[in-house]
Amino acid sequence: MFGLNDNCSIDQDQEYLTLEDYQGRVSRWCAGCGDNGILGATQRLCRDEQLPREKTVFVSGIGCAARFPHYMNTYGFHGLHGRALPIAQGIKMRRPDLHVFVNMGDGDCCSIGTAHWIHALRANMDLVVMLHDNGIYGLTKNQASPTTPTGLKTNTTPRGTMLRALNPLTVTLGVTNASFVAQVGEWIPDLLFEVLKQAFHHKGLSFVRILQRCPHFTPELYNALLTNPDNIVLLTHEKGMQIGETTAKIYKRQEHHDPSDLNRARELAEMSDRVPMGILYRNEEIGRYNEISRSGILPTWERRAEVLESAFDRFGIQASAAE
Amino acid sequence: MFGLNDNCSIDQDQEYLTLEDYQGRVSRWCAGCGDNGILGATQRLCRDEQLPREKTVFVSGIGCAARFPHYMNTYGFHGLHGRALPIAQGIKMRRPDLHVFVNMGDGDCCSIGTAHWIHALRANMDLVVMLHDNGIYGLTKNQASPTTPTGLKTNTTPRGTMLRALNPLTVTLGVTNASFVAQVGEWIPDLLFEVLKQAFHHKGLSFVRILQRCPHFTPELYNALLTNPDNIVLLTHEKGMQIGETTAKIYKRQEHHDPSDLNRARELAEMSDRVPMGILYRNEEIGRYNEISRSGILPTWERRAEVLESAFDRFGIQASAAE
């Protein structure tokens, strides 16, 4: 398609790609950083789906999380702080053959990138978007992010943050055309993998908020969830996630939630005492901008020349005697 | 406060300000433009509240709507496209004595200004924010805005817009700390006035989406509401708006909606068949950033000198023999 040369696809099909094949540079995250778990789950997904590495692009902004693409052995675009989504959209727009993933930190996505976040949700292009939410600015060393919990002392809030943390789920669910909204903690590998898998198979933009531990700056952020699984509500449904037995044993609080129920999804997202994990909302019926905006016309030179000539005809004059 | 000179307040108190006193330059909007109605209602509010003109600031971005401040005889800040809210916040931050209003178009607020919109809601400073929603880019002549209804042909969408319009109400209601969310059509003057009045008296950021007619580019946008009042649901409540008799007669569909009910507010905002008007949500309990961030310390020179001297002591060295 689009004049792409598909010659090499046969070659690629023959070899089975292992986990190592998806590993890029050695990660330089802190020991114990939750980003490592997200990386692992993603590599597993790529392996299980046997994604052609040359057809896969990881796009990120700037931050600890945004180093992600360097650690994948695929194409990567480590762009500017806050700008991952417009770039990812630009990549996907004319290249439906590419699998495009987006990795952003909470500052990247929910602070400087807010406008793009909202509008990418609305455009609903086929992207898997991972929000690595560690509730802090990691790379720039400990400033409050929009998701930093109230009262946490950081370098820019030495007396503790004053505002309630922004809830990325309620914001996302408030955006028209949001079509896949999920939440998961990176410390639950099976759940993370399962959510990513469903996100990958969803047609449209899948937004996954991943609660990510930052042992360096916010070591206690998710303690309540880590120490007491009952603070987590697993969302299960025939139309949503099915939970494995072991996971189900640990996370006893579960809700049978139909992911097509937007109102309930919003209520779940709003809960203040417990944290939902799983798929809050899914709707495959919403149009994808990259698809619905296509003309179906092949952009060949012949076509271009035709359009030009007809425009030239329209704008053309030939000085002439009046007929 | 803050070294302000209050000498002249006595003078001001003596004269009663009339509607004309609040009128600035002659408006240059198109005939029939809904912005005129918003201007009128706002001037009425200023008059009724007898706002000191020199203590009142209207801040806007760029667009037809953003010309608003020029037409008020108060202070005004006609800034940059999309940037009204950060500027308004900066003005209010250290000047609690000022009444700060913000006027933005739908492009201004919901497209280029999206990040500021979300974060201003979260900061919840004491501002009255009016979204003049005409579903189009007026000033730049007929391009699609995020709120342009699906299928409308504009200069940048000659085959009609493809995405569902962004719903500013669901977005706003999804933002943590949003404390006052209302909607009204500018063609219902009494309702508009009443909503603005409640917005003005709300402590925190009051977000009012005003459906605004643009006879020049989107003459039919609100036809369904104009021709059939039954497409509108008036929200009434002891804790919300009380509706006048005449209005109540025209707008027969009403819902007794408690504005503290966030879940219901979101459901109302999501309605696809009818349009709610009135106060969807109100919560006076949410902290206001400009207030909760104050130290209570007076920024006098003496205080500054003290802070400096103590820092100098801390960083000071005096080359000396070791004691």
Place this chain on the structure above:
Amino acid sequence: MKEQTVRVAANSKQIIQAEEHIIEIVSDSGEGAQTAGQMFGTISAKAGNSVWTVEIIPAEIEPPPRTAPGASGNRIRIGSFEITNAGDDAKLVVAFNEQALMGGMSAGKFESGCIVLLESMWGKHPNPAIAREYAATMEKLKQTDYRIYEVPMEAECLKVVQDARRGKNMFVVGMLCNIYSRDLAYAYKEIENKFKAKKPAMIKPNIDLLDAGYRWAEENLDFRFEIPPCPQQGAQLVANGNTSLALGVIASGMEVCAMYPITPATSASHYLSQALYEAGGVVHQAEDEIAACGFAIGASYAGKTAVTITSGPGMALKTELMALSVMAEIPLVLVNVQRGGPSTGLPTKVEQGDLLSAIFGSPGDNPKVVMAPATIEDCFYCMITARKIAETFRTLVVVLSDANLATGQAAFPRPVPQKEWDAPPIDQSPVPKGALPYDWDPKTGLSKRFIPGQPGGMHTLTGLAHTRASGVAYDPEANQEGCVNRSLKLAAFQKTLKAPKVFGDPAGDLLIVGWGSTKGAIEEAVTRARKGGLKVSALHLTYLQPMASGIKEIMQQFKQVMTVEINYSDDPAHELIDENNRRYANLAWLLRARYLIDIDCWSNVYGQPIKPGEIEQMIRDRLSARKTH
């Protein structure tokens, strides 16, 4: 360029011949003066004149009627020689009301002795305030040497149609056809074309109005002009600069245009929204300029070199992403249709004030190509060149058009589409083992990029300083190496440029250097001054960064060198201004720094195209001043 009466017609009408004329039609917004102007321009072009039209656009959508800043309309320059710019003052004005007329008059846009055709109905307007305004204006007009003709346009139209407000403009076209001795058949054809498809019923009444205007002029005016046709030039297009540029985008093979609306750039995207779609591409209106630029960068990275079209404030917002495209060597074409600045400035007005910011705007070292079309025709071809440069040199190309080109409309030779203009298909061939994504050639700084889909080319692009393998650079050498190579590419590109040709003699007393849309006006002024015996020549630069070799040598052949630009520079005559603090015009600054020649500048920011007459006068003053000193 003198006018002369060549004969007197039967009805004692003077028949005057002239080489050129400038006509201005002004009305309230919505009264159709723009359509009238465009139509009369086209009729004139078809009749064989060279034509340049400029829109007169108010700042608001429907500004208050009968006000000077609310005037809407068109200025049409027609001539028997090749017209390259909007020219000097108007010789004939048609005004739908006296306030619109006053706007142009106080802006000094009408020439002495100008013919004014003014709607007369306001004098008897039922609203006494209006009648008074009209009377007052007539008083003022009496103090001028304009030749005033009060025309009962409304009244005459009402004889033919019921609502005159919407038809008056056709009456005006009829008048103009008579005044300029046009064959009405051209006009009938235009009206037919306009209404044939959608409103055929409108053809008749419009033709009636046209005839009425023609008749009225024939019967009531004591003059008529003849502007002989210009030598034939084969097939021509009539388009404004933005349409031309949009067509160039399609011709260049670019498939993605990402934009956010902003005056005066937007109309290019309007045109593309349909045309690019039909060519299989897409126009993406992003949520803001930052997103538009990011989107374009994404598309370019994925192999579809994209264009992002904006104006000054939009370019300001793209500053950071522009640097990313430079740093990561992602081809990108950025069009800035300049308007008046700084800040929101003068959105609908002409300025060339963004040159230095295009070159130096982004923090850190940002070598990139900056070029400027000088004509409406250039607007077309520069897109093809820009895409090629962007891809060949893996670079950002900034194209600086302006409101003068964007809203000016003129004829140029119809291009013949060439397959070689087209973009090559996306390279999806496997990358040889061991090849690196930034394998800079030490001689040219060039390297071959890898595009997603190319097996074996996997790497992560980054805006951080990076190694040849696109890894994050940790050692000091890597950053220096990257900077050197990105800059070398510009030098390599510079070596491909040829010195521009001097217009006029290669040596003389004064060389005027210009860039962008002022070319036509400068060259016309130089031609006139040379005819007057002055030793002045002109040099016009298309490439502003880098600049071709040989420019210094050209400049050295002249006693004085100066730039003429539409941007701000301090007036050296002001008591506070001296050589230690004078702020120079954009290009003057660049030339001074590079060539160390004392290059002066003459520039202003009135938001108007510079008139050839003003430049000519400035040349005369300067060369005579020099003599007396």
Place this chain on the structure above:
Amino acid sequence: MKEQTVRVAANSKQIIQAEEHIIEIVSDSGEGAQTAGQMFGTISAKAGNSVWTVEIIPAEIEPPPRTAPGASGNRIRIGSFEITNAGDDAKLVVAFNEQALMGGMSAGKFESGCIVLLESMWGKHPNPAIAREYAATMEKLKQTDYRIYEVPMEAECLKVVQDARRGKNMFVVGMLCNIYSRDLAYAYKEIENKFKAKKPAMIKPNIDLLDAGYRWAEENLDFRFEIPPCPQQGAQLVANGNTSLALGVIASGMEVCAMYPITPATSASHYLSQALYEAGGVVHQAEDEIAACGFAIGASYAGKTAVTITSGPGMALKTELMALSVMAEIPLVLVNVQRGGPSTGLPTKVEQGDLLSAIFGSPGDNPKVVMAPATIEDCFYCMITARKIAETFRTLVVVLSDANLATGQAAFPRPVPQKEWDAPPIDQSPVPKGALPYDWDPKTGLSKRFIPGQPGGMHTLTGLAHTRASGVAYDPEANQEGCVNRSLKLAAFQKTLKAPKVFGDPAGDLLIVGWGSTKGAIEEAVTRARKGGLKVSALHLTYLQPMASGIKEIMQQFKQVMTVEINYSDDPAHELIDENNRRYANLAWLLRARYLIDIDCWSNVYGQPIKPGEIEQMIRDRLSARKTH
């Protein structure tokens, strides 16, 4: 600056005197080399040395251990004369592992004959790979002329404490105290101060470690240095440039700082987050840099002149709002703590690459003041000046600091707070009838602004071209008038500037012009070269736009003029580079354009402070090259 052995101690230790020394301490991140460096710097300062310390910061938070790019630490320069910069190569290195050592070594940071104190434990590490790495490094080190001392730091510490990783740094301070003949009492005091308040139990073990280090050095090293104290200078502060700048913000009377985190600017805001709050002000962390700038503009407009602090990529985002502040004449102070560019570039590294973008960054004509502190002390005072200029001239003032100043730490005279530094209270007096918000004085361009709250001053500020009444401008004259007046203000300000003083003789063979943080290094190099008989002087500019009068006259006294800058310029020796395409360093470009003098430049973008020795060498090469030609 020769070292010399002044005596031999009882234990046959050489006691060597030197005028200055540079010490580098490197470890894995988290091992405390930074604290050790800071502490030893302070001890040295208190003992009377002049001191300059620089942080060595890895790009990641906890980069992989035992890697060159992961090294974290400190470089401390101590001397008997006034130290103004980080100096040349290190003479003594303490390395916690051999990989961290190798990083500095391959970057050429250590002087020939350098003393290396290297943790020896890795040689016997249970992981054979590590032991091998250590051995390999030892092999390489043998090929150098470094004097290697393997120090069993871990082992020695374990004799005193249980977990050596967190205490080794105190052992190192102890060693250094011995090596540099420091009285341990200073060190005890520092430890006490550090732990007294929060962890008093930690005092004892840390002092034990300190003693152990001291003892070990005394017993095992065959040398000791003495760096005689520097002449007393009264009360001093030790701070880095960002802290100094933050203190300057408070001293200036500014109450609002709006920012978005970005390296290397953020630490200034960190400091202010508490200190400004205590002074009754506020630091606002906005959602992005655009919002931060808008917030600051809002506060300034409302009478509280604000500062917004950022670095290159952040300034890029503020481009559009900067122009608004210029256009609407809202006072604003913007600090750009420059880092390596372009794009995300080298976030933690030194560069002075944003000068041209600060001046020319925004589209349209943007006259504004651009200044650069040259020393850590300047960082303090420039904030006071910047606020005053901003208010007096209703202008944007851009202050260009850089990573070199920001993370460098040195002593400077303790300022004495002056009430005249303070901001005046907000004017809330009634505005006289008929007064206009832009009542430009035709001589100076100055006008008095009206602040909300002032009765009678109601008007709407706009970024559109505007009239004196702040109405939207519709006529061509108004735009020109506004531009003229905004530019005149700059000329008026320029008249208040004094020409900078030449460092060295007022005439000679070579003048080196610099700006910003390179001052210390340039002047040190010039001093050395002059001692060597060369006729070289230096000129340092604080105001980059506008520039003081008199600079041309200064430059004309020298045979050659060149700039030394830490930003990119093309190497004229490259085969592709010639005078037609060479891209000059930032300041060189400005000077050439203004003064038309053939000003050369010597610059690079290694991300490092330029060393005085390098500059000295360059001076020698250049002046000898000149002779032979």
